[in-house]
Amino acid sequence: MKRRKKQQSQEVTAKVDESLAKPLFKDLEDNLTFLEETLGKSSDLVVRRFTLDKSKSCAVIYIDGMVDKNTVQHFIMDALLLEAPKSGLSFRHVYETLKDSALPIGELTETSQFDDLLLKLLSGETIVLLDHEKKGFAASTKGWVNRGVQENTSEGVIRGPKEAFTETLRINTSMLRRKIRDPNLRMDAKRIGRMTKTDTVVVYIKDTADQSIVDEVHARLDKIDIDGVLESGYIEEYIEDSPYSPFPRVYYSERPDSIAAGLLEGRVAIITDGTPNVLLVPALFVNFMQSSEDYYQRFDIGTIIRMLRLFSFIVALFLPALYIAVSTFHQEMIPAPLLINLAAQREGVPFPAFAEAVLMEITFEVLREAGVRLPRPVGSAVSIVGALVLGEAAVQAGLVSPAMVIVVAMTAISSFVIPSYNMAISIRMLRFLLMILAATFGLYGIILGMISIVLHLCSLKSFGVPYMSPFAPLVAKDQKDVLVRFPHWRLFSRPQTTAHSNQSRASGPAQGKGGSQ
Incomplete structure (x- = not known):
């Protein structure tokens, strides 16, 4: 039918x-x-x-x-x-x-x-x-009212450009032209949507981007058959690999400098009229852990911040499950004074640690979503006051222990450190799965979940590029800009996973004062 x-x-x-x-x-x-x-x-x-x-x-x-x-x-x-x-x-x-x-x-x-x-x-x-x-x-007399170039609010930085993409296609393409003044910058126009006929532009740098990836992007866009495209999220669901995976395989950003940096690495951008979110493919796991500000600070500061993000990723994913497993099955791992304090805190709590954690996590997710949907002057106040009042009231009423409030708060704060919003959402979903495994099998369940996540990540691809590269498969040359960031005068080659034909970014390590190293 x-x-x-x-x-x-x-x-x-x-x-x-x-x-x-x-x-x-x-x-x-x-x-x-x-x-x-x-x-x-x-x-x-x-x-x-x-x-x-x-x-x-x-x-x-x-x-x-x-x-x-x-x-x-x-x-x-x-x-x-x-x-x-x-x-x-x-x-x-x-x-x-x-x-x-x-x-x-x-x-x-x-x-x-x-x-x-x-x-x-x-x-x-x-x-x-x-x-x-x-x-x-x-x-050509187009002249509708547009929002104009404003400051980026979703990807804030301390140092770096403050401008953001807008909902007007030509303004967005001109912002990229202004940053990359190279005649090899290509912009291929398409119209997607039987009724909306939304203008879409595929942007790449000729002889830098892999032509097979460019052809694949065009092929996937040409296969889209839908009545309307109102935002780049429509296109993202049509072109991404492994649609049932919780991890994002398409990177998006409102920052022109971030998209320009991806183009210089050999990636392909997709600009959709009517939205400030520009897609960038192929997207690797490490891209979601990096921020454009990493390249504007000194290399040692950028490296420390990246390490901090990786630590926050681990805390946001495993901390609630680890607390449930240790407090439920492995009390011998807790020092005796701390164990006595935890037992005293949980003496009047009627729920097991798993139910306690789920209750607090769901409450915080509701508060976070309410803070996003409410008007901006009211949203932040409601989320902060709601968290403080509800947390204190829950402890006083004996519904949760103070230790659990600390664990949930640390988890929430750590998730905010991750630059990419869609990767943070993936972590929030997987956190509940790990909590179930921890409540069922203890630390063995956490290890089983961790192995399953790693195997799943290693099986993913984004437009034919392994999702976990340059870790799996290991690319030694690309390790200079993954967990650590080498100085700019040492980053003289583009990532081997995305740029095959034009790998030279600079004349060599002799660039800069440290050229003798």
Whole structure:
């Protein structure tokens, strides 16, 4: 039944597209009538008719709110009214004169099909149609209101650029052009979505990115068949490998410097119109543990911060499960004074350690989600006050022990250290699985879960690149920028896993003061 409905939907879509794929009429009024009926006589459709002389007429058509009205007025309407061809010219000469000299628009294209004309019209371009002419002009007059370049709020840094991508495609591409002024920077345009026809751009550096990865990105994007794409998350689910894995295989960021750095390493970016989140593939596990600020601080400071993130990753993933396993099955591992204190704290708690941990973790997840959804001035206050009040009240009521409150708080704080939000979500999901294994088998369950996670990570790939590289398989040359960060004058080669043809990043280790090392 579902397959039949899908087939019927595709047939209807094909009929609609086929009805629009026809040439323009020769009569101007027939063209305007067809456009108005196709768009349902929408209130934002503006049709301005002109009479060039007694026998020649034309029309200017645009969507209100999607064009720059000053451009339409000064460069199209004024040209038609003040500089239009005089009487005595044939219809063909009027068309050629308007195209060659009368319309002072930089980007002017011809259109002769209704489907192409409607696509340009709904994309913010202005259409000029002439009577007795089966072709028209599409003038680039896009000028809708956009948010503008603002400071990044989701990936904050102390040192580094503060600008972030916006919802406008061309602003995003220009920000990358401004950072990478190389003629080999390629931007391949696509439209995805049968109804939304969302503009998408595939960005890569020719002769630096692996061509097989570029071809694979294009192939996966071309296979997407959906009625609408409203955010890059739609595309991410269609193109990622192993869709049922909890770990993300597509990296996204709002920072232009982060995406530019990925392009310089040989990766491929996917920019979607209408969202500030730009996708970057292939994405490796180490990419989610790194921040762009690592390269703006000194190399020793960047290395220490990376080690701190790795420690926080381990704490956020294993600490609640470790507390459950030790307090339930392996009390002999706890020093006697600490064991006595823990036993005294848990004396009045009616729940086992596992139920206690699950209760606190779920409570904190609810508070975290509430803090995100509430208005910004209220959200932070509610989350902080809620955590303090609920934690203190739960301890006073004897529902949880103070030690468990400390464990959950340490786990939450450690998860905030991870730069990538989608990787932090994966850790939050796996934490509950490890807690179940710890409550069932103790430390043996934690070890079993850890081995399963490592095996799963080693089996993943992102666009053909092993997810755990350069650890598995081990690439010795790429270890300079993984757990530790060598100085920039020692990072003279690109990652071998993503850049195959152009591996040279600098002239060699002689760059900088430490070149003799």
